[in-house]
Amino acid sequence: MQIRLAAELQKDSIVDGEGVRAVLWTQGCSHNCKGCQNPQTHSFEGGALIDFEEVKSWIDELEGHQGITLSGGDPFFQPNECAEIAKYAKSKNLDVWCYTGFDFEVLVRRSKNDQGILNLLNNIDVLVDGKFDISKKSFDALFRGSYNQRIIDVPKSLKENKISLVEKFYKEEKKYNPLQRKNMYI
Numbered sequence: 204m205q206i207r208l209a210a211e212l213q214k215d216s217i218v219d220g221e222g223v224r225a226v227l228w229t230q231g232c233s234h235n236c237k238g239c240q241n242p243q244t245h246s247f248e249g250g251a252l253i254d255f256e257e258v259k260s261w262i263d264e265l266e267g268h269q270g271i272t273l274s275g276g277d278p279f280f281q282p283n284e285c286a287e288i289a290k291y292a293k294s295k296n297l298d299v300w301c302y303t304g305f306d307f308e309v310l311v312r313r314s315k316n317d318q319g320i321l322n323l324l325n326n327i328d329v330l331v332d333g334k335f336d337i338s339k340k341s342f343d344a345l346f347r348g349s350y351n352q353r354i355i356d357v358p359k360s361l362k363e364n365k366i367s368l369v370e371k372f373y374k375e376e377k378k379y380n381p382l383q384r385k386n387m388y389i
């Protein structure tokens with residue numbers, strides 16, 4: 204099995220989720236968010252096809268990382284492949300964050316007819332969802348590019364059948380940014 208990636212696994216990130224993380228930049232995205240910072244990851248023919256064994260060996264080499272982050276591009280355009288990698292990371296005691304331009308509700312709806320999406324959702328701990336909205340862009344938004352994007356506890360949201368945000372991050376953000384946060388969320 205292979206996955207189309209924009210780059211090799213990026214180690215030691217502290218901005219793509221909680222703790223020190225390794226980021227897997229998937230290739231392919233058709234959301235076309237205005238102001239996207241990674242337009243080179245949009246083409247579905249770009250990047251390179253990488254064997255799973257190679258990706259697994261990158262994960263095996265990680266030391267001192269809390270987890271991996273699936274980003275892109277949009278990992279949900281390769282749900283089966285990303286689900287396998289997420290599952291492998293979890294087997295190594297790494298947690299899994301994922302960034303997507305899809306809304307969580309859309310993914311849940313599609314997962315009823317798409318086993319890959321269901322598998323991927325079932326192997327993600329935290330999902331940062333929604334398109335990047337340049338009118339809500341802020342460098343103060345914790346772990347995301349614009350305030351409309353949500354930091355979602357996926358296992359809890361799936362179990363309770365309603366969106367559950369990871370409140371600790373919003374509290375932390377509010378501590379440092381009480382004025383700007385007001386009225387910024389949709």
Ligand code: SF4
Pocket residue numbers: 232233234235236239240241242244275276277303304334335
């Ligand atoms: S979802 Fe992400 S990669 Fe895709 S266009 Fe939007 S910001 Fe760019």
